[in-house]
Amino acid sequence: MAIVHVPPQMQKLTGGLTEVEAEGDSLRRLVSNLDTAYPGFKDRLIKDDLVAPGLAISIDNVVTSRGIFAEVLQDSVIHIIPAISGGR
Amino acid sequence: MRDFEYKAPATIDEAVTLLAERGSEARVLAGGTDIIVQLREGLRKADLVVDVKKIPELMSLAWRDDGGLDIGGAVPCHVLYNDAKVINAYPSITDSAKIIGGWQIQGRASLGGNLCNSSPAADSIPSLIVEGATCRIAGPGGERFVPVQEFCTAPGANVLTEGEMLVSLTLPPAGESSGSRYMRFIPRNEMDIAVTGTGAWLRLGEGGETVEEARLALSAVAPTPIVAGEAEAWLQGKPATEESFTEAGDIARKAASPISDMRGPADYRTHLVGVLVKRALNGALGRARGGDRNPVIPSGINLC
Amino acid sequence: MSENFNHAQIIKDPDDNYKILGTRPVRHDGVDKVTGRAIYGNDVQLQGLVEGAILRSPEAHARILSIDTSEAEAHPGVLAVTTSADFPDLGDKIANLGEGPVNLAHLAANCLAKDKVLYKGHAVAAVAAQNAHIAREALDLIKVEYEPLPIVTDVLEAMKDGAPLLHEGLLTNLVPGGEKAEAPSNISDHHHFKRGDTEAAFEAAHIVVEREFTTQTVHQGYIEPHVATAHWNQDGQLTVWASTQGSFSAREQTSEVLQIPISKVKVIPCEIGGGFGGKIPIYLEPVAAVLSRKCGRPVKIQMTRDGVFEGTGPTPASFMRIKLGVDEAGKMTAGEAWLAYDTGAFPGGVIGPGVMCVFSCYDIEHAHIDGYDVCVNKPWTKAYRAPGSTHVAYAVESVVDELAEKLEMDPIDLRLLNAAREGTKRVDGPVYPRIGLIETLEAAKNHDHYKSPLEGPNRGRGVAAGFWFNIGLKSAATAHVNADGTVTLLEGSTDIGGTRTSISMQLAETLGIAAEDINPKVADTDSVGYTDITGGSRVTFATGLAAVEVGKDIISQMKERAAKLWECEAADVEFSDGIFSQGDNSISFKELCAKLSRTGGLITARASVDPQGFTNGFGVHICDLEVDVETGKVQILRYTALQDAGKAIHPSYVEGQLQGGSVQGIGWALNEEYLFDEKGHMLNPTMLDYRMPTALDVPMIDTVIIEVPNPSHPFGVRGVGETPIVPPPGAIANAVKSATGIRMTELPMSPPRVHSAITEDGNGAS
């Protein structure tokens, strides 16, 4: 199971848990499973098949540019962080 | 910018006739480094631009028999600071000429232009004042002479009336045992407008230990460049020492009535007057005692 | 010849034995650039070209009641006039433009204001005319009726209840992409990170230092003004000649603002006269396009210099409160940061990287970070070299310096004790891969500069560290192998600082040929695969990787040709050091090229990459300076920049990045700032009064390159370009403290500010 670190402002959805486990070999599947366990995640994280504006997803310490199709491994560690908008 | 007519007369008479005919529609072009910017930005308007650089008197350096110098109104700065005789006679003027804008500006800009632009922060005006320069002005009514310290009347304004133009700056012979220095304070080391500037001129008494006569002029601390008369008078007969110069700086501060603007707060400018008067007097003293008269490259501490 | 140029010290990776990488070939575009032949945006000359000019708002905040362009249209020589009425209605559409989401309505309204102007200098209308003089004359004939509104320019003022609102409907994003605040405000985003129990950790700390810092708006200051030329053909095809950091990004932004398919837009990248992040957004392209559509002629618009300062995106002013606690040994145990950056006129500034960079150099167990992006009546802020990181490094490195002083510890030792390393978890979550901060700090400590005594009154030395993420993103490249043994390389990364060469060198290394045998071309959007912007310190890393992939493809195709010659299996052909071989057969790359046309034709190869393995860059800077205590003026005496640069492909250009970034940071630290009057008008929109350093203001900048290879790149490349701007303000502030005893908590440390701090402190001369 991959570990998802939940940022403080989303911990409402997890009942205060700072990290949760979820299954899924792609970000899409992982978020979908996460949403089943903790309803609301999918809406927060995905908009129109893309990672929601303003957000970035770090999988194993690399901010992915592959959106919901990014590969997730069995022991991956996921962080939800702000996107570097314009910050390039 | 709006288009205009361009004339380049060959004589003073022609130029004065043109200027008199066209009155406020006309602007004189010398080096152009101020007027072209002002026309482009709409700060000044002109229907006629009169380029005076084809007039021989405006482009010449003429040493007079009495040892004095007439600097043509449009002689560019680089001519002055590349002339060893000018450097030796009037070092504060070449100090100024060497730091007005960058090299590219100095290839065009002239002391006459700097004076006629009449900015309170002009670098050359304090130097011209302390070296005792007089403006030779031509106009429809003939010639007249005005000391530089009386030339500027307000920011961007001066005594020239319609039809008049500055022909040259007349400098008295440089005295024995005298030296001068211009210093300005700017946040960068080059390419900047003076937050405050100071011209200092000294003549030493016999033995070189006392001040026989001093002249001090300040820029960017009043609507026009000014003379620090009280400090000048106080210095007379005083020992030529750091202590005297510090005191003179304190007295000179009282002459300052600066405004706060983006280049510096008023109290800071007033403070700088004291620092610059002291440093410029020290520089003038060194030269009066035979030190190097070449313009100083303003990098490093205390060389602002 | 090269001994004259005094190159940097390079601390090499011992396993490194490259032939081309690490050498210093002359750049491929060099001769064109020293002879004046290179074509920059404003050098484009086309048949029938006319020139445009932009009308800018004299108000910092106002409703536009009406715009009357009739008189301008009637002016002789005027060909077209446009306002935002000519743009399609974009509603509230958010587009994902490769580098991140952009609110299209904001993007368009920044190109030409819609119903409100939000800052002085906001573009309102544009004119195309026979020449720029006429276009500017016509601007004066456009009548705009404004209803002035109250303004707010200070970030903290703008956060207060009752502050004038820039966007009536703006609700703070409390969670990125999710929950929003209930009442409108100027705060567009609130970011929040928390780890551990900060309160208890501060309670238990041996020493706690807390300080507040402010910085002012600064501009990238590229010497080339923004310029764009557009030609909208009768067949609906739009061609844009742009000075942009990303031709594909410019194409996407332009097509979205104009709501035309990207296939209808071709962007031809010109040589670009500096960007530093400021030439990622578009300003002129859609405006020139609409004018061209209206008049049927190609239209070129070049911004005036005051237009660049007032109308493009500088980087934000900020307010920061930083608190750090250490135990008796100096180990950092607790950190707290409260940051507010102004985003300017529209939401979406650089607070995101700010909150992620603030404690990024250190391993801190308990930390709490809040960051706010706040709209104010100033130009829409944009990226500037390591956006958002310089601000926080200035603040944090000042506090770290103060801790070292209180602990009576060497400031580098304190940093070494707490430095992030492989495995350290950043406060925002991610864990560091192999990084080189420790190596860089050690190199600084051992450097002659740090070991030399500094003597003389009012002199001081400061050090500071800095961090930047670097990025990967997408790059493509195509190569044609020529019969003479050279390779033509098409790539899409606009070359701002010599990247044609750093990319070509990676292809040359792969192929075992000379860098001069590669002929690189920066191609237009129709001629090369999709490539993201030149920014984020990514081009040598990602486009370089595309070139390596291209090289591998070439080798594999050429092995087949060699196999044909030798009647063997391609799998049996070996390639090494530019030689193909099998058994006793061998042939050089060049020789084989000559035989290509007879073995099936010349070869083309291509690659498209989206590498994920980019990694971070850390810098440590050492600065000696002297303060003129009578005037408050600071003179930099000696400066050394050290950086963990991965493999330095072309060391001269790595040094150049370190030196250029350092001097930009020195400018930011000492004199650069936007000055505003009470009406929100910028007072200093000229290169005279916006005081960037001149050659006379800085010393030589010594550099040390520490090559800690990036394990995810075949040659170990890390990004380099952005990190060097991060440490200077902190290093200079710490040096000013050491020289005068005064801690400067405001940027810039301009002479009046330093003098006033000295005077208030009572130590200096009055």
Next chain:
Amino acid sequence: MGKKIHVSTTINGEAVEFLCEARQSLLEIIRDTLTLTGAKEGCNNGNCGACTVLMNGVPVDSCLVLAVEAEGAELETVESIANEEHLHPLQECFLEGAALQCGICTPGFLVSAKALLDGHPEPTEEEIRFELSGNLCRCTGYDKIVRAVQAASERMKEVK
């Protein structure tokens, strides 16, 4: 539009005539009319030096010269620094020393530096920095530019 004025001048050793309006700058004319686009517009205000050309041997900001003032003048632009076959030592040293990144300021620096070395073949570092302070560069931090000028000064001495 204003009345056009006829101007005869010499640019890079060739006699040239052009028509211009009085308000047009020398920079506009050499770039747009004479298509010598080596001189660049950075500020159009005399503050950056990117448009530096030599007028009668003296460096000037061509944005602050009216084109009509070029009547009878001798002008040199960056295009004249190299001869038909060889780059000037300054150009070689700028390339070998990587003294340019984006390259927009380079033509102005080369023209100023050439004027400097022509009049002053062995300048000190401080003199180089002072004389080039009218040319702004935002990419290099000036280090490599100053070194390139120093290297060119050495190389020109060797040639002599």
